[in-house]
Amino acid sequence: MAERPEDLNLPNAVITRIIKEALPDGVNISKEARSAISRAASVFVLYATSCANNFAMKGKRKTLNASDVLSAMEEMEFQRFVTPLKEALEEQKKKDKDKKTDSEEPDEQDEDNDEDEERLEEEEQNEEEEVDN
Amino acid sequence: MADLVVGKDKCGEQRLVSLPLSRIRVIMKSSPEVSSINQEALVLTAKATELFVQYLATYSYRHGSGKEKKALTYSDLSHTAEESETFQFLADILPKKILASKYLKMLKEKREDDEEEENDNNGDSDDDEAES
Numbered sequence: 048m049a050e051r052p053e054d055l056n057l058p059n060a061v062i063t064r065i066i067k068e069a070l071p072d073g074v075n076i077s078k079e080a081r082s083a084i085s086r087a088a089s090v091f092v093l094y095a096t097s098c099a100n101n102f103a104m105k106g107k108r109k110t111l112n113a114s115d116v117l118s119a120m121e122e123m124e125f126q127r128f129v130t131p132l133k134e135a136l137e138e139q140k141k142k143d144k145d146k147k148t149d150s151e152e153p154d155e156q157d158e159d160n161d162e163d164e165e166r167l168e169e170e171e172q173n174e175e176e177e178v179d180n
Numbered sequence: 181m182a183d184l185v186v187g188k189d190k191c192g193e194q195r196l197v198s199l200p201l202s203r204i205r206v207i208m209k210s211s212p213e214v215s216s217i218n219q220e221a222l223v224l225t226a227k228a229t230e231l232f233v234q235y236l237a238t239y240s241y242r243h244g245s246g247k248e249k250k251a252l253t254y255s256d257l258s259h260t261a262e263e264s265e266t267f268q269f270l271a272d273i274l275p276k277k278i279l280a281s282k283y284l285k286m287l288k289e290k291r292e293d294d295e296e297e298e299n300d301n302n303g304d305s306d307d308d309e310a311e312s
Binding site: 094 | 196197198199200203204206207208210213214215217218220223224227228229230234235236238241250252253257258265266270
């Protein structure tokens with residue numbers, strides 16, 4: 048499957064926001080720096096995926112799961128991420144549980160499910176707001 | 181730094197992840213050995229990427245020269261990639277920049293070295309043997 052180059056990049060607006068929120072007020076970020084961080088983020092995803100996949104293969108599984116990703120973080124020396132990630136996972140589970148009690152939707156924990164399409168729509172709306180400065 | 185990055189979607193509901201999952205999945209799937217990705221793994225990878233962006237930005241800012249100028253520059257980032265072991269995997273995509281004039285000079289010197297070698301090989305010498 049051929050991906051267009053821009054598909055492997057993350058939206059500028061979101062990356063910029065994350066950077067701005069992390070740095071002290073009033074700090075400027077050059078366009079080059081922003082683009083570099085964006086590229087780095089894509090590489091990070093690839094590296095994390097590859098690492099997580101090794102753990103899945105070791106467990107003789109074809110599907111990457113949460114523990115594979117957490118193990119990958121430790122392997123990549125990003126242990127500092129493990130606790131916040133676990134917290135996010137708990138939050139997500141709680142939200143999904145609440146959603147389920149509201150609707151009759153079946154539990155979808157597997158890949159390529161409809162939840163993504165929901166997010167896709169929301170995401171695409173956000174991307175339209177992107178402005179390059 | 182362990183703060184969760186939250187965003188709000190159009191319903192005003194707090195979202196745990198700002199980066200689009202669809203895009204994250206495209207990148208993950210571009211990896212040849214990966215067959216399938218479970219939803220939790222996708223969310224965690226997206227969240228981890230956000231944490232990574234924050235970490236890379238703050239680390240580079242703190243350790244870079246940009247602190248005096250109140251700015252984060254490309255060289256702060258490439259410096260991080262080179263100096264920090266944690267970020268070393270980024271060294272290839274964040275190379276240090278050199279002046280074009282310096283690079284051209286390097287090219288010229290290399291060319292001269294190569295030419296010199298060639299001349300030595302072609303020269304008349306009894307002891308001359310083809311180098312492997």
